[in-house]
Amino acid sequence: MATTSIPTRLAAGGRRRTEQRVLVAEALASAKRALSAQELYDRIRVNHPTIGRATVYRALEQQVEDGMASRFERDGHVSAYIACDAEHHHHLVCTSCQRVEDVAEDVVAPMLAAVGRRHDFAVDHAALDFYGLCARCRGKRR
Numbered sequence: 001m002a003t004t005s006i007p008t009r010l011a012a013g014g015r016r017r018t019e020q021r022v023l024v025a026e027a028l029a030s031a032k033r034a035l036s037a038q039e040l041y042d043r044i045r046v047n048h049p050t051i052g053r054a055t056v057y058r059a060l061e062q063q064v065e066d067g068m069a070s071r072f073e074r075d076g077h078v079s080a081y082i083a084c085d086a087e088h089h090h091h092l093v094c095t096s097c098q099r100v101e102d103v104a105e106d107v108v109a110p111m112l113a114a115v116g117r118r119h120d121f122a123v124d125h126a127a128l129d130f131y132g133l134c135a136r137c138r139g140k141r142r
């Protein structure tokens with residue numbers, strides 16, 4: 001996660017900094033796994049019972065648009081979200097525990113270069129998500 005503060009990142013996206021947007025961004029950033037909008041809403045409501053469900057959904061979508069979060073699809077076509085750096089968009093997503101880990105750019109760069117050579121295509125950015133089971137979840141299934 002970037003060291004830049006959440007309010008600064010929200011402002012950099014051109015959005016007005018509201019208490020609700022900061023609250024949603026901070027709650028997502030503190031999660032250690034991908035959360036659905038409903039799960040995040042339920043977590044936030046514990047301490048902020050007046051926040052609206054639509055506010056949480058809008059704030060999440062704005063974070064995705066601004067590169068502060070990534071959206072993943074879970075089984076059943078449910079979207080889940082994870083906070084991320086604007087520059088980094090490669091992830092390993094555990095389909096069991098929903099934990100998300102970054103994939104280092106040096107791992108992905110050779111593949112992107114090969115795609116560029118093979119298809120005579122200049123890749124300027126990419127977002128890759130790899131879905132499967134983390135080591136802990138694989139161990140539980142044994």
